[in-house]
Amino acid sequence: MSGKPDPEGGVRGRIEVAREGDVLALTLAHPGKLNALTAAMWRDLAAGMGKVAGHRGLRAVIIRGAGGHFAAGADIAEFPVERGDRVAVRRYHEHVIAPALRAIAECPLPTVAMIQGVCVGGGLEIACSCDLRIAARSARLGVPIGRLGFPMAPAELAGLLSVAGRAVALELLLEGRILDAAEAHAKGLLTRVVDDAELEAETHRTIRRIAAGSPLAATLNKRMIRRLQRPEPLDEAELEDFFSYSDTRDHREGVAAFLAGRPPDFGADGPLPENEEED
Numbered sequence: 001m002s003g004k005p006d007p008e009g010g011v012r013g014r015i016e017v018a019r020e021g022d023v024l025a026l027t028l029a030h031p032g033k034l035n036a037l038t039a040a041m042w043r044d045l046a047a048g049m050g051k052v053a054g055h056r057g058l059r060a061v062i063i064r065g066a067g068g069h070f071a072a073g074a075d076i077a078e079f080p081v082e083r084g085d086r087v088a089v090r091r092y093h094e095h096v097i098a099p100a101l102r103a104i105a106e107c108p109l110p111t112v113a114m115i116q117g118v119c120v121g122g123g124l125e126i127a128c129s130c131d132l133r134i135a136a137r138s139a140r141l142g143v144p145i146g147r148l149g150f151p152m153a154p155a156e157l158a159g160l161l162s163v164a165g166r167a168v169a170l171e172l173l174l175e176g177r178i179l180d181a182a183e184a185h186a187k188g189l190l191t192r193v194v195d196d197a198e199l200e201a202e203t204h205r206t207i208r209r210i211a212a213g214s215p216l217a218a219t220l221n222k223r224m225i226r227r228l229q230r231p232e233p234l235d236e237a238e239l240e241d242f243f244s245y246s247d248t249r250d251h252r253e254g255v256a257a258f259l260a261g262r263p264p265d266f267g268a269d270g271p272l273p274e275n276e277e278e279d
Contacts, residue, residue, distance in 0.1 A: 013037065013075065015044040016066070017051060022059040023207055024052060024109075027066050028123075034072035035065045037122050039082050039092065041075075042100045045126075049103035059211040061107060062203065063130060064114040065123070070139070073121020076148070089150075097122065098155035104129035105159060106226070108219045110210045114203045115139045116196065120178065124189075125152075128159040131222065133189070134203050135181045136196040141189060142178035162229070164189055214266050216250040 013030030026048045028035040037045075052058060065071050074097075082096070083089045104111055104126065113127040115135040120142045127133050127141075135141075143160070145152060152160065152173060161169045168187045171177070181193045194202045210218065224242065227234070234242075245251055250266055257264035 013041040015041055015048050017048040019055060019058075020062075022057055022211060023062055024055060024058055024060075025062045025064065027064050028071045028126075029066035030071075030075070031067065033075060034069045034118050035067070035123070036072045036075040038075045038078055039096050042096045042122075046100040046103045049100070049107055052107055052109055058109055059215060060207050061109050061111045062114055062207070063104070063111065063126060064203075065117065065119075069117030070113070070115045070119035071121075071123030071126065072118045073123055073145075093153035094155065097125075097153070101125055101129045101156060101159055108222065109215075110218050110222070112203060112206055112210075114199060115141070115181075115190070116199055121145055122156075125156045125159055128163040128189075132191045132206060134199065134206055135184070135190045135193050136199040137181050137193055138196050139181040139184075139193075140178050141181070141184045142176065143172045144176035144178065146173060146176045212263075214250040214254055214264070216245060216248055216266075217254075220245055 013028075013033070013036065016025075016027040016029055018025050018027075026045065028037065028041065028045075030036050030038070030041065049061070052061060083092050110132070111130040113130040113133045115127055115133060116139055117136075118140055119127055119135075120140070121144070124141055124143055143152065151157075157169070160172070164172065165188065168189065171187075172179075179187070179189070181190060184190050185193045192202070220242065227238070253266060254264050
């Protein structure tokens with residue numbers, strides 16, 4: 001998705017979508033603004049995540065930033081237009097940002113945020129919607145929106161809360177403090193932290209570890225974790241549907257490979273073999 005020239009001759013923000021082998025890479029790019037997200041970028045991010053269904057053989061999605069940074073939140077320069085009154089504020093958060101975060105969180109494939117530089121506000125919301133967060137040691141994370149005079153919208157807060165927990169979410173929102181990567185990792189915001197020069201290599205190793213496992217198992221684990229976050233117990237139909245994996249090729253191949261002492265071959269037909277479908 002290409003950016004368009006702005007009146008001052010620069011380039012507006014864009015989401016670059018590219019297939020890299022068995023990975024779909026989405027790059028947040030807004031030159032000169034630390035990849036601050038415009039309303040168009042939020043919409044394109046949701047659309048980019050929607051492209052997963054059109055690519056067979058994918059094993060994971062990477063979300064990263066361009067130019068040495070992840071993303072510096074929303075583009076505040078748009079606020080007078082995009083969030084000009086109460087109706088517009090609600091529309092912006094519920095119909096622009098929320099669908100993008102939901103598309104990431106509900107993606108059937110494993111999602112990995114590759115974080116360097118600034119990752120604040122909406123950037124941290126995107127990272128928290130991913131399954132794994134690999135960060136460079138020099139990365140900085142936080143949510144200083146209290147200084148802008150507004151709280152975090154419910155759909156956005158849900159993602160932060162699920163990763164950070166109540167205590168850390170309150171600390172970030174009430175103090176507005178920016179954490180270095182080491183502290184963010186210690187507080188549970190990050191999966192792991194590596195030296196800056198190792199970030200790309202470690203992200204690649206993470207994807208290879210994911211790809212070595214069953215794509216069906218990855219999808220079912222993600223689905224069940226989301227389901228178990230709801231308070232009501234599983235019913236019989238849900239349990240029967242879950243255990244239907246026992247009839248799939250991935251299950252047969254995984255067990256057979258283990259017994260034969262060889263690496264499993266889960267094929268390259270995508271995350272849901274034998275026509276299994278994500279609900």
